[in-house]
Each structure stands twice: as C-alpha cells, then as structure tokens.
Amino acid sequence: MKLANLLSRVLMATLGAAALAGCQSTPPVETGVVRSTIPVDAELLGLASATRQLSVYPIGANDTLAITVMGEPELSINSVRVSQDGTFQYPLVGSVMAAGRTTEAIGNSIRDRLAARYLRDPVVTVNLLEQGSHLVTVEGAVESPGIFRFQPETTLMGAVALAKGPERSAALDQVVLFREVDGQQMAARFDLQQVRTGAMIDPVLFPGDRVMVGTNRRSVLWQDLIRTLPAFGIFATVLR
Incomplete structure (x- = not known):
C-alpha cells in the first residue's frame, strides 16, 4: 500500500x-x-x-518585520506590519510586496530598488519580529x-x-x-x-x-x- x-x-x-x-x-x-x-x-x-528554518518562512499578512540598511539609520525601520494585501510601505521605495516571500527575498527587493536610484551597493537586512499569519x-x-x-x-x-x-x-x-x-x-x-x-x-x-x-x-x-x-x-x- x-x-x-x-x-x-x-x-x-x-x-x-x-x-x-x-x-x-x-x-x-x-x-x-x-x-x-x-x-x-x-x-x-x-x-x-x-535560524535556518525561520529564514525560509513565507511572510504573510499581519507579520511584523524589522528592516536595517547598513549606515543609513533614516532608512532603517524597527517595526513595520504587513498589511492584509501583503504589502508594506517603505521610505523612497513605496509599496513593497512581502506576502509569500522570505525575509531574504524582501531584503533583496528593497536593496535593488534603492540601488537603482538612491544608494550605491546598499546592504539591507530584513528580520521577522512577530508572526501574525x-x-x-x-x-x-x-x-x-x-x-x-x-x-x-x-x-x-x-x-x-x-x-x-x-x-x-x-x-x-x-x-x-x-x-x-x-x-x-x-x-x-x-x-x-x-x-x-x-x-x-x-x-x-x-x-x-x-x-x-x-x-x-x-x-x-x-x-x-x-x-x-x-x-x-x-x-x-x-x-x-
């Protein structure tokens, strides 16, 4: 069987x-x-x-994230909650899609968008603070x-x-x-x-x-x- x-x-x-x-x-x-x-x-x-298991979690609505940009305290956020539509607002970049993506993927997306117009080789780290979904x-x-x-x-x-x-x-x-x-x-x-x-x-x-x-x-x-x-x-x- x-x-x-x-x-x-x-x-x-x-x-x-x-x-x-x-x-x-x-x-x-x-x-x-x-x-x-x-x-x-x-x-x-x-x-x-x-740590590895947490890093591969797909982020969902109501999850809370912390975002750090090395050397850029104005762009670092201690806490931001993912909205019901799976996005959150980030300075300069605007709306960022988070739902279904890992923290690493979200960080890479922010890095690429900052590098395209504002910063040279930014180092972006996204951490999961609290799961709500x-x-x-x-x-x-x-x-x-x-x-x-x-x-x-x-x-x-x-x-x-x-x-x-x-x-x-x-x-x-x-x-x-x-x-x-x-x-x-x-x-x-x-x-x-x-x-x-x-x-x-x-x-x-x-x-x-x-x-x-x-x-x-x-x-x-x-x-x-x-x-x-x-x-x-x-x-x-x-x-x-």
Missing part, C-alpha cells in the same frame, strides 16, 4: 471518529506561543537549525485539539502544550508531524519523551504544520503508518 493512500485513509478515519464523538464544528483559532525549554541540537538527525493544527490524543497561532521559535513541544498537553492515553512515541515542503507532503515521527530529555531534536514549526498525537488504541491504519515512517525525526515524502 502506498504511503499516500495510507495517510489519506488514516486522516479520513480520524475525522470519522471525531464526528462520531460529536465534534460537529471546526476548532476555534487560538493565539499564543510556547517555547520549549529543551535545548535543540541544530545538526541532530540532519534537520536544519532553528501562521497556524498549526494539533489533533489526536491531546487535551484540547485545535488550530493555534504560533510565533517564531515555537517548537513541536510548544504546539502540544498549546493543545493543553497529551492525554493520559497518548502514545508519546507516536507523534507525527506533517509538513508541506515545495509542494510535497512530508511526515516525520517523534518521541515526546525523548524530546523532553534532549535525546531528540524539538523541531521548530513551519506555517501550516499539522501535529497528530497517536495512541496505542488507534486503528490498524494508524499503526501501519507509524511502522512505514523511517527512523525517528527523519522527514519522509508522502507520495500523492
């Missing part, structure tokens, strides 16, 4: 079980951020560092499943904490993080107990991540999915 079909059937079974349990509405979006206190080894298990879904054996807003540096442990932690019936070694990367669905299995002790990396969340906390009582399909995934902490492509 292909992993894609298996994943699809697992998710359908999960939704069906939720419906039978009387869950008739979409969980409300909640706000908050929890940062894990577990130290993260940036190179452990081949995953990128937290990214969500994570936490499902399965947690106390309060739902959709949550998260801030920079929020990790897998933080996502589970936002959902009020795992239920007593949760299988802590059956936590799966689903993520879309370059249009491909990826999945990785984590053991929360090992994450808590620092033996396993606590991955930083990406926008749109989905966390599923399993139990030993879950369906055969779920157990098949768990067995199909590779070693802990390694993302595998889920074929469509």
Whole structure:
C-alpha cells in the first residue's frame, strides 16, 4: 500500500471518529506561543537549525518585520506590519510586496530598488519580529485539539502544550508531524519523551504544520503508518 493512500485513509478515519464523538464544528483559532525549554541540537538527525528554518518562512499578512540598511539609520525601520494585501510601505521605495516571500527575498527587493536610484551597493537586512499569519493544527490524543497561532521559535513541544498537553492515553512515541515542503507532503515521527530529555531534536514549526498525537488504541491504519515512517525525526515524502 502506498504511503499516500495510507495517510489519506488514516486522516479520513480520524475525522470519522471525531464526528462520531460529536465534534460537529471546526476548532476555534487560538493565539499564543510556547517555547520549549529543551535545548535543540541544530545538526541532530540532519534537520536544519532553528535560524535556518525561520529564514525560509513565507511572510504573510499581519507579520511584523524589522528592516536595517547598513549606515543609513533614516532608512532603517524597527517595526513595520504587513498589511492584509501583503504589502508594506517603505521610505523612497513605496509599496513593497512581502506576502509569500522570505525575509531574504524582501531584503533583496528593497536593496535593488534603492540601488537603482538612491544608494550605491546598499546592504539591507530584513528580520521577522512577530508572526501574525501562521497556524498549526494539533489533533489526536491531546487535551484540547485545535488550530493555534504560533510565533517564531515555537517548537513541536510548544504546539502540544498549546493543545493543553497529551492525554493520559497518548502514545508519546507516536507523534507525527506533517509538513508541506515545495509542494510535497512530508511526515516525520517523534518521541515526546525523548524530546523532553534532549535525546531528540524539538523541531521548530513551519506555517501550516499539522501535529497528530497517536495512541496505542488507534486503528490498524494508524499503526501501519507509524511502522512505514523511517527512523525517528527523519522527514519522509508522502507520495500523492
């Protein structure tokens, strides 16, 4: 059985079980951020560092940026919020499109426009101060499943904490993080107990991540999915 079909059937079974349990509405979006206190080894298990992960976030509406132009304090901005149309206003340049672009791409755009008319070889740095547009879904054996807003540096442990932690019936070694990367669905299995002790990396969340906390009582399909995934902490492509 292909992993894609298996994943699809697992998710359908999960939704069906939720419906039978009387869950008739979409969980409300909640706000908050929890940062894990577990130290993260940036190179452990081949995953990128937290800094690298943050640098590839696509910026969205309501995100807050800081812009620095070396040697040009008048053009440096401590805080600017991206509007609902995905843009923000910048001195001399005017409207800058930010939505869907990384901080590096935004900085390059500002640099090129400044260099075209105003400055010689400007050095522009754009940093993400606060995320206002990214969500994570936490499902399965947690106390309060739902959709949550998260801030920079929020990790897998933080996502589970936002959902009020795992239920007593949760299988802590059956936590799966689903993520879309370059249009491909990826999945990785984590053991929360090992994450808590620092033996396993606590991955930083990406926008749109989905966390599923399993139990030993879950369906055969779920157990098949768990067995199909590779070693802990390694993302595998889920074929469509």
